[in-house]
Amino acid sequence: MIGLEHYLVVSAALFSLGVLGLLTRRNAVNVLMSIELILNSANVNLVAFSRFAAGNLGGQIFAVFGIVVAAAEVAVGLAIVLTLYRLRRTPNLDEADILKG
Amino acid sequence: MSAEAFVFWVFAIVTVGSAAVVVLSRTLIYSAFALLFTFFGVAGLYVLLGADFLAATQLLIYVGGILVLLLFGVMLTHKIYDLDLRTETTQLAPGLIVAVGLFVILSATAVRTSWMSTPRAPAPTTAEVGRLFLGTYLLPFEAASVLLLVALLGAAMIVRRRRDA
Numbered sequence: 001m002i003g004l005e006h007y008l009v010v011s012a013a014l015f016s017l018g019v020l021g022l023l024t025r026r027n028a029v030n031v032l033m034s035i036e037l038i039l040n041s042a043n044v045n046l047v048a049f050s051r052f053a054a055g056n057l058g059g060q061i062f063a064v065f066g067i068v069v070a071a072a073e074v075a076v077g078l079a080i081v082l083t084l085y086r087l088r089r090t091p092n093l094d095e096a097d098i099l100k101g
Numbered sequence: 102m103s104a105e106a107f108v109f110w111v112f113a114i115v116t117v118g119s120a121a122v123v124v125l126s127r128t129l130i131y132s133a134f135a136l137l138f139t140f141f142g143v144a145g146l147y148v149l150l151g152a153d154f155l156a157a158t159q160l161l162i163y164v165g166g167i168l169v170l171l172l173f174g175v176m177l178t179h180k181i182y183d184l185d186l187r188t189e190t191t192q193l194a195p196g197l198i199v200a201v202g203l204f205v206i207l208s209a210t211a212v213r214t215s216w217m218s219t220p221r222a223p224a225p226t227t228a229e230v231g232r233l234f235l236g237t238y239l240l241p242f243e244a245a246s247v248l249l250l251v252a253l254l255g256a257a258m259i260v261r262r263r264r265d266a
Contacts, residue, residue, distance in 0.1 A: 002109045004218065007146065008211035010113045014120050014139075016204035021124035023196035026189050029174040030129060033136050036167065037120050040143050043155075051150045055219045057229055060152050061238050064230075067162050068245045072252030074167050078174045079256035091178040094191065 007048035014041035026092045028081040032074060039070045109149055116142030127189075129175050136171070140164050151223025154230050 014037050021034030043063040050059025084096055115138055122135035140163040147156035190196075234242045 001103070002106050002149075004216050005212050006109065006113070007150070009208045010117060010146070012204055012207035012211060013117045014143075015207065016200040017117070017120045017124045019203055020196050020200035023199060024190040024193050025124070026191055027129060029171060029178060030132055032174065033123055033132055033171060036136065036163075036171075037123065037139065040139070040163075043159075044143060044146055047147055047150045047152050047155060051152070051223075052218055052220050053216055055221055057226060057233060060155050060226060060230060061233055063152070063155055064158060064234075065241060065245055067158060068249060071162055071167060072248055074170055075252050075256040076259070078170055079259035081174060082177055082260050085178045 004048055004052040007044060007052075011041040011044040011048070014038075014044065026094055028084065028091050028093050028096075029078075031093060032077050032081070035073065035077075036070060039066055039073075042066055105149065108145075112142050112145035112149065115139075116146065129179070133168070133172050133175055137164060137168055140168065151221070152226060154227040 018034045018037035018041065021037065022031055025031050025034065043066045046059040046063045046066065048059075050057060050063075081091065085091055088096060088098075090096070119135040119138035119142065123132045123139060126132045126135060140159060143163075144156045144159040147153075147159055
């Protein structure tokens with residue numbers, strides 16, 4: 001019988017993989033992909049709680065807002081990455097140190 | 102093993118496995134295509150959870166929108182003859198420690214807690230979701246549309262090429 005815990009563990013795995021990518025990748029687009037993994041794991045959690053614990057659809061509504069925020073985030077994030085690439089000719093985050101004193 | 106459990110494990114393995122490829126692959130374009138399978142897997146999990154509207158939204162927005170945008174990002178930040186598109190990793194050991202520790206703590210919490218459970222039978226949700234959006238959650242719904250508009254304008258503003266530059 002598949003219960004709430006199964007979905008929570010899958011979501012925890014997604015979240016941890018996202019954090020791993022966030023911490024270890026140098027490429028900015030790859031970091032954005034990792035952020036998408038993290039947002040997806042949060043959405044899975046919300047929908048699982050909505051199905052197994054809450055008894056109403058609030059979690060699904062919140063997941064839709066999560067998707068909206070993800071779309072806005074990736075649009076602005078990519079705009080920043082493209083501007084950075086135009087400025088410095090590199091997609092790597094650790095070479096974007098213009099503000100370093 | 103029931104049919105539901107079998108389908109769940111298939112989707113769980115697809116989701117987590119392709120997420121691992123996204124994070125660990127050294128070729129950027131493989132990461133982007135693995136992300137496609139992660140999004141499909143999550144949509145499958147939504148279907149299993151009885152969230153049919155959300156599964157369709159996931160496919161339309163993530164696969165149709167966000168993934169295409171990310172692919173544009175991959176293509177625009179690399180030279181076109183740069184075929185293998187390698188990316189390196191930094192700080193692999195500390196990152197692994199943090200990620201594995203997080204996973205152990207989170208899944209231990211999820212498994213050991215006895216969750217208050219009132220399961221609902223899966224039913225079509227689209228009508229009810231629409232009613233909630235235009236009723237109880239009307240203000241957040243409008244705020245979300247304004248947020249999307251601002252993000253759209255902001256993104257266009259940021260990437261605009263200035264005349265004097």
